[in-house]
Amino acid sequence: MSAPAGYRPDPMSAQLQRGSTLHGWLTTAEPASQWQASLGDSYVRALFLLRNPLAMCGLVIVLGLLAVAAFAPAIATQDPNAQDLAARLLPPSSGHWFGTDEFGRDMFSRVVYGSRVTLLTITCVVTIIGPFGLVVGVVAGYLGGWADTLLMRMTDIFLALPRLILALALVAALKPGIQNAIIAIILTSWSPYARVARAEAITLRGSEFIDAARLSGASAARIIFSHILPLCVPSVIVRGTLDMAGVILIAAGLGFLGMGAQPPAPEWGTMIAQGRVFILEQWWVATMPGLAICVVSLGFNLLGDGLRDVLDPKNR
């Protein structure tokens, strides 16, 4: 890769770069532009992440989930809702890799399609509560005073209450279903994000570059949204990745109790609830979707742990 225009390397680093150009350009001690520096920073962090085997396992699992959800029709061996009463409750075999359920539906195909429901749930939840918690936390942390007190009291209320039970009561009131389950999870899960973002914003508030911005006449909104908020994003991402496993488990728990996705939707928690009746004789009906939940939430936890090591300011 050629160096960008205006980049004039000194002879020493030019010599170093001849060995491995891109690597050298990214890891140079004297970046010529802001974007070279930040690109190099991300590159170094990615290298750290690559060297952490557990985090890589997590990344592979998460990418696997994305791939399975995207190509579900190609991966599934049968229609997930096609019933075949002649083939009820068959054990795992070469024809049905994960066996069949009480309606003769292919469990493997149902688990594969279930990844879409899971992905939909976590995407909806995280894309809403991540930014929301971020803004609440940063505004509270930067402004301080009564705004902080008010917002943090609200956060504390949700933080101090049992999440699953509140979500259950909410869904029961709203009518069971995947949409209401997502709403209930959103309402009960945003508070930790606000806490994390607020803690970051408070440490940033006192720093000199913020003072400089204020002295040069930047408005509070400008400081919050273009100076503080971007710097709080990494901690919120870490929090979000670690939290995804929790979201998956709560969604599955709601499904298991009949409050989440409704049958015949192939949702993993709902599938476990259906297989519960047969657990002693036909173990595969409840076991397979449960394994899927374990693997996926394990993936998010491992990746989140690794990301925390890489992105956490304390570990730099």
Place this chain on the structure above:
Amino acid sequence: MSLSPAFGRPLASVAITLTGLLLITFVIGRVIPVDPVLAVVGDHAPPAVYEATRQKMGLDQPLWKQFTLYIAEIAHGNLGTSFVTGRPVLEDLERVFPATVELATIAVLFGVLAGVPIGVVAASHHGRWQDHLLRVVGIVGYSVPVFWLGLIALLVFYAKLGWSAGPGRLGIAYDGMIEPITGVILVDSLLRGELAIFRDALAHVLLPAVVLGYFSMAYISRMTRSFMLDQLQQEYITTARVKGMSERRVVWTHAFGNIRVQLITVIALTYASLLEGAVLTETVFAWPGIGQYITSSLLSVDMNAVLGGTVVVGLVFIMLNLVADTIYGLVDVRARRLQA
């Protein structure tokens, strides 16, 4: 005077949190598509009866006034009547609550007995294979759905191996044989000298408690590890080592002695989260506690029972948080100084 920061601030925040909880359950109670008046008088009541009941229930009042009425009712211990059992919800909850306390207590015992040593070992072998192995065990604890783990445990240890008793609190032979004193069968059977019942109850509680306690073990071991790592990097530890003290004594007497307060806080918080986990575990193990009461009420849309259960669990949750805060504030000098 030194007590006031330890008690005053948490108490104020408890009051606010409690109001928040009641506001949430109140709103949930009002947004249900079911008309609460119809639920009482039935579908075919004449309009006059309907109107009279509506006024009696205070539903013609402005919302804020309804909310204050709601708080007053709850303060008097009135959580409404369950449509399914026909009894006051509070009475139902009193009946099922001891079962949950029993399960959660055994679970937290397991969590502490397994989690604390694991955390200490991981910290004293920081960065070595023991540490990595225990870290993985912990992460798995965060990733397994507790209801699924319960089903698999029943399949393996009850159906296949026969090591554990089945679902429920007691075998059929002993069911209803014990007159409740505290409602906790393990205690009642001992008080009455019924050792056979005690053994049966213990056989029934162990499996669900271990399943429920696995998550708390993961949490407690993770926290123990990070507390211990903090301590082991301090200079007094180096001093103790230089003096030639045995490593075992350094770890268990010096470092561990200093994390006990923090651990108690963590354990109180774990206990609170177990109440929540109990909802799913009780359903799987047919354990007649508050969790099963809430879930079976959910299925029959018995909202008084659901919201009453939510209020009680939320209350216990908040109280345990207060206990954790207070212990921490009272015993830890640094925290007291920070608050003052």
